[in-house]
Amino acid sequence: LQADTVLSVEDLxxxxxxxxxxxxxxIDVRSGETVAVIxxxxxxxxxxxxxxxxxxxxxxxxxxxxxxxxxxSTPELIENGLFYCTERRDLFDFxxxxxxxxxxxxxxxxxxxxxxxxxxxxxxRLEERRSQETQSLSGGEKQMLSLxxxxxxxxxxxxxxxxxxxxxxxxxxDISEALESxxxxxxxxxxxxxxxxxxxxxxxxxxxxxNGSVRRSGxxxxxxxxxxxxxxxxx
Ligand code: ATP
Numbered sequence: 001l002q003a004d005t006v007l008s009v010e011d012l013x014x015x016x017x018x019x020x021x022x023x024x025x026x027i028d029v030r031s032g033e034t035v036a037v038i039x040x041x042x043x044x045x046x047x048x049x050x051x052x053x054x055x056x057x058x059x060x061x062x063x064x065x066x067x068x069x070x071x072x073s074t075p076e077l078i079e080n081g082l083f084y085c086t087e088r089r090d091l092f093d094f095x096x097x098x099x100x101x102x103x104x105x106x107x108x109x110x111x112x113x114x115x116x117x118x119x120x121x122x123x124x125r126l127e128e129r130r131s132q133e134t135q136s137l138s139g140g141e142k143q144m145l146s147l148x149x150x151x152x153x154x155x156x157x158x159x160x161x162x163x164x165x166x167x168x169x170x171x172x173x174d175i176s177e178a179l180e181s182x183x184x185x186x187x188x189x190x191x192x193x194x195x196x197x198x199x200x201x202x203x204x205x206x207x208x209x210x211n212g213s214v215r216r217s218g219x220x221x222x223x224x225x226x227x228x229x230x231x232x233x234x235x
Pocket of ligand 1 (some may be wrong): 043045048194
């Protein structure tokens, strides 16, 4: 194990009754890295993200800064700088954009105003709509809000579950640019994606998950020419 490993997943297995969703998965994320986990529907990406977030029992080891996730509560994980950013499922529809953003910093109120400004700099569309009710936002705007709210907790480690899902190209471009700005802040980022092109563009390293197992891993360059990966990009 390298000294600068921030997230270390070793021999991870998770099952739902008889369904084995993950089997002997090894993944690590090192300091400052963006890592993507790619794979088709049902590959186990959501199960992986939820397990890292402390929501599943598991066999094997999931360590964040050396601490086993099973020994830590989810609020503690957030306080330790892990933030789990879902695909806009967890926004409060009847609250305003600004209220949802401020909720992101409820465990870490220090510097809230400054971070709100930073999020508005990243996403001017959110600033224009700061008083608007969240339920009236478009899908892409909700995705921005979900990402923005994750940033409000000032995370060291950001997990993005399908950041590109269902987005029109122009919104995808906004999310891409925001992601690049976030990468400059040198946080570690784990992206779970079905959109392999998006993942290849943004990740330092990738893991291809299929039927709950890691089938391939490597840098974008090494995977782009891999026939096995190509079949997914083609599809
Ligand atoms: P998608 O991209 O479609 O969301 P995924 O890669 O995130 O897929 P998971 O949602 O992690 O995949 O599912 C992995 C496997 O576990 C699938 O076969 C799924 O049917 C199964 N599974 C997920 N949740 C449950 C559950 N609560 N009970 C039983 N099986 C489940």
